[in-house]
Amino acid sequence: MNIIISVNSAWNVWNFRKPLVEALIADGHSVTVLAPEDDAVAKLQSIGCQIRRLEMNVKGLNPAQDLHLIFRMRRALRELWPDIVLSFTIKNNIFGAFAAKSAGIPFVPNVTGLGTAFLSGGVLERVAVALYKAAFRNLPIVFFQNADDRDLFLQFGIVTESRARLLPGSGIDLDRFPPAAYPVTDEGPVFLMIARLLRDKGVLEYVEAARRVKSVHPQVRFQLLGAAGAQNRSAIDRDTVRQWEEEGVIEYLGTVDDVRPVIEAAHCVVLPSYREGAPRTLIEAAAMARPLITTDVPGCRAVVEDGRTGFLCEVRSADSLVATCEKFLRLGFAERAAMGRAGRAKMENEYDQRIVVGAYRSAIQSLASNCA
Known part of the structure; x- marks a missing residue:
């Protein structure tokens, strides 16, 4: 045909x-x-x-x-x-x-x-x-x-x-996104957000949560991967991102052709989006056995089993995202790794x-x- x-x-x-x-x-x-x-x-x-x-x-x-x-x-x-x-x-x-x-x-x-x-x-x-x-x-x-x-x-x-x-x-191509061993580090855990830099993706809430969590846990790292200045009414420009970098709130990774090494190095993948169809970055991260934090909204909540493969937080709420990040930080290494494995199993069964x-x-x- x-x-x-x-x-x-x-x-x-x-x-x-x-x-x-x-x-x-x-x-x-x-x-x-x-x-x-x-x-x-x-x-x-x-x-x-x-x-x-x-x-x-x-x-x-x-x-x-x-x-x-x-x-x-x-x-x-x-x-x-x-x-x-x-x-x-x-x-x-x-x-x-x-x-x-x-x-x-x-x-x-x-x-x-x-x-x-x-x-x-x-x-x-x-x-x-x-x-x-x-x-x-x-x-x-x-x-x-x-x-x-x-x-x-x-x-x-x-x-x-x-x-x-x-x-x-x-x-998701489960062979291309295989489960990766959970990273061991003497430094703070790495939170990673992968998305086009749009307000509707919850970027502002993520940055505010990073600012507040790092004030209590300065060793924790917040990374942001995705294109700035996209063709969208809610796009965030590169100058704003540069200000966040200078403040030391986030590490901006720009864009990459292959997200797998970045996901593999992260301890938790975050997407505080206002609504999604099916969030590809969360699906890829779960396939690689990484715990997730995302909003309790259509699309996002379908990918996460709250408390088992990750955590859900309130939409448009930096307060809720901060509390959820803190909840994740209280987990031990074994609990975080188990959460990632449960996410991988969900992807194998459903995605x-x-x-x-x-x-x-x-x-x-x-x-x-x-x-x-």
Whole structure:
């Protein structure tokens, strides 16, 4: 089959959908990535993907621009004429659904997150719900990365229960992220946060917690890994990060091509996000047998069993994050290591990438049979 994967960046496909892409190509399908181009294009081509550039404003909320996005996507679909479109990320899901319907092409979205518009509670939320209802109407399959998002879509009447399919995020390559021995150190434990530097990821709460915990435990280290100044309304600029470094509150690690050595050196991975689809960094850290601290919100709480594989804290609360870090610091070495091993077991049982690949293979086969 000729399959298009539509997403808001080629980087997203390389980092989160690569196992799916490789499986589809191994099955004999032709895969074209329809996305804005970036540094990941050459990598995707090296594994057999074709690339079709998609011009889009990733972070804007301009209705006129988004209307043009439908036309651009429809033009691309009519030129490529895929048998099916697999879509990820908000704009590609909504406007891609309109484009695919108008071209008569089967469309399978994956709700990887809801965005601030959907959760604003005002006019923007009503507009977002209306768009989703119109876009997703009569779609045969809609994938979700956590039960909270699925249940919310069911509550709003956007999808029916028979069409909603639940996945364990994007899955995890358990061989690529093997369990690592828990680090022994004479210095203080290392807390690590891996995320784009966005306010919505809880970066400000993490920095404030670091400031307060280090005032009592100066030997404890707080590391921050991720891109600053991202194309997002809640992005944190590099100058702000530099001030935190000068203050001695955090160690900024920038960005890396391979997070595994950084995770291996950490004692606890933290993500105080306001909401997630399925937090990849927590899944990778748990696979490597590292305890987790994250917020009790959709997406995040699905990955952590509170008190067993990590701890949950309140969202948007530096006070709660400080208390949770203190709770972790009171654990002994054996307790922390056991918590990490329990996290690895959870990933093996629930988050193996083969579950995700199998679900997509089943969906493709089902749609192919219906179209035959």
